[in-house]
Amino acid sequence: MSIIEGLRERRTYYQLNKTLPIAETELKALVEETTELVPDAFNMKSARIVVALGARQDTLWDEIDAAFGGKVAREKIDGFRAAAGTILYFYDETVVSALQEKFPLYAANFPVWANQANGMLQLALWTALRERGIGANLQHYNPVIDERVKALFGLPDTWKLIAQMPFGGIVAAPDPKGKEDIAQRVRWEK
Numbered sequence: 001m002s003i004i005e006g007l008r009e010r011r012t013y014y015q016l017n018k019t020l021p022i023a024e025t026e027l028k029a030l031v032e033e034t035t036e037l038v039p040d041a042f043n044m045k046s047a048r049i050v051v052a053l054g055a056r057q058d059t060l061w062d063e064i065d066a067a068f069g070g071k072v073a074r075e076k077i078d079g080f081r082a083a084a085g086t087i088l089y090f091y092d093e094t095v096v097s098a099l100q101e102k103f104p105l106y107a108a109n110f111p112v113w114a115n116q117a118n119g120m121l122q123l124a125l126w127t128a129l130r131e132r133g134i135g136a137n138l139q140h141y142n143p144v145i146d147e148r149v150k151a152l153f154g155l156p157d158t159w160k161l162i163a164q165m166p167f168g169g170i171v172a173a174p175d176p177k178g179k180e181d182i183a184q185r186v187r188w189e190k
Helices: 003-009 023-036 054-068 074-081 093-102 110-129 145-153
Strands: 047-053 087-092 161-172
Touching: 003 110, 023 047, 023 110, 047 054, 047 110, 054 074, 054 087, 054 145, 087 093, 087 110, 093 110, 110 161, 145 161
Parallel strands: none
Antiparallel strands: 047 087, 087 161
């Protein structure tokens, strides 16, 4: 599959289940290799990932529900909980701080670059999952859930939570995407 075909297939799948079309060992290799291959500024390697599966997946979404105290519809949380797993995306502020000290002229840019690299990693993994027949969606319940997530997985305070990506077997496909007027977002100049 070409990158364009992969991007076309990558969609937001909300109706997921716990049945994956690939083995857990293949999933592990996919996540690790993709994480290693995605570039970032100054080769900082600030991205961090936690993949929650099985009972940890269920507990994660129960903790997220508890963090909101019922302010997020339980049906929505249960939909994410029904997935096979969740990829939690972070960047390590220790890495960013070290580079800020080493290259003070660029200090303000390192958090921005860490976020950009994390976004590329999210898209790369989302597309790679879809290429293997796995659906996913991207959520942003941080910062409300940050402390609960760090406690649940025993993570350092320097890991900044960026996004959550529930993934799993596809129960139902999303509606077709409409064609946009791309000229509203892309300009060509000569």
